Amino acid sequence: MTAADAPTIQDPRDELVEHLPALRAFALSLTRNRASADDLVQDAIVKAWQNMDKFKPGTNLRAWLFTILRNLFYSSRRKSKREVQDSDGAMMATLSEKPEHDGRLAMADFETAFAKLNDEQREALILVGASGFSYEEAADMCGVAMGTIKSRVNRGRARLVELLDLKEDEALELTDKSTMAVVTSRILPNKDFG
Amino acid sequence: MDRDKDKPALERQIEENLRRVYQQNMEEDVPDRFKQLLSKLKSQDARFSEQDNGK
Numbered sequence: 001m002t003a004a005d006a007p008t009i010q011d012p013r014d015e016l017v018e019h020l021p022a023l024r025a026f027a028l029s030l031t032r033n034r035a036s037a038d039d040l041v042q043d044a045i046v047k048a049w050q051n052m053d054k055f056k057p058g059t060n061l062r063a064w065l066f067t068i069l070r071n072l073f074y075s076s077r078r079k080s081k082r083e084v085q086d087s088d089g090a091m092m093a094t095l096s097e098k099p100e101h102d103g104r105l106a107m108a109d110f111e112t113a114f115a116k117l118n119d120e121q122r123e124a125l126i127l128v129g130a131s132g133f134s135y136e137e138a139a140d141m142c143g144v145a146m147g148t149i150k151s152r153v154n155r156g157r158a159r160l161v162e163l164l165d166l167k168e169d170e171a172l173e174l175t176d177k178s179t180m181a182v183v184t185s186r187i188l189p190n191k192d193f194g
Numbered sequence: 195m196d197r198d199k200d201k202p203a204l205e206r207q208i209e210e211n212l213r214r215v216y217q218q219n220m221e222e223d224v225p226d227r228f229k230q231l232l233s234k235l236k237s238q239d240a241r242f243s244e245q246d247n248g249k
Contacts, residue, residue, distance in 0.1 A: 013236070019227050025219035042231060049235045110211045129209045130216035157208050166204055 012061055013052055016045060019062050022131065026066055029126045030073050032115050040076075044069035060159075063133065067141045068125060077119065113163035121156030124149050 023044060027037035048068050050056075055064055063166075114122065120142075127138040128149065135153075139146040201209075 013239075015234065017232060020224045021220045021222070024222065024224065025216050028219050038225065038227070041228065045228070046235070075213070084214060107211075107214070111215060114212075114215065125208075125212055126216060132210040157205060160208050161204055166207070 010053055012057065013049060015061055016048065016065075019065050022062060023065055023069060026126060026131065027069060027073070029114075029122055030070065032121060040069060040073055043072050047072065060137070063110045063137055063141055066127070066131075070141065074119075082137055109164060110160075113160050116163060117156050121152050121159065124152035128153050144163075 020041070024037060025039045027040045027044075028034065031037045031040060044065060048065055051068075055061065114125075117125070123142065124138060127133045127141065128135060133141070135146050135149050139149045142149065
């Protein structure tokens, strides 16, 4: 049972590890809480492992994993609606400490605003805007029509513009600040649920 | 995929920020618990297929 015997057939189970960073980033954008995100990733991996026979080889493994993860997220959200809503407050509290640097401020502002969107808008923006999935793929993953994803993206984006009080001519200035932010800032750890 | 060029500056701006937030999260080290979980799942499978060899 050495891998060298079958070099052409890759077991998708062996590829899971490559998708862990993306799964964690996606989970974090949904839960906005590090501990919850990691629990969610763990559940998704176990579920994916047990259902690997349902994965169609040659299709997008990351999309399949993301689908499992977001379905787990939404079913647990239905069970504990109040707890999930509270994470918003935890995020806000963490970000309220005064950043010393313009770049950090811009990045923290963006994250604070992003955390205020509803789950569906955050999800659509991350899938389409950040992870590079097409509208069609995102619609498949979320089990909704493509128009629904487009409208979530548009509404989420409009809400961010509103929350950040962005104007067309200020956009470039923020780019420079955010570039600095990449160098200087780290994601602030969230507080656990109280 | 040159669709970015047609987007208004604000839209591009927001996507850049989204990608940065996401990218920052992607670059974090994956905690050991996940590697341990994967090897645990793997060894469970191995034990299972030993018992269940004829299938």
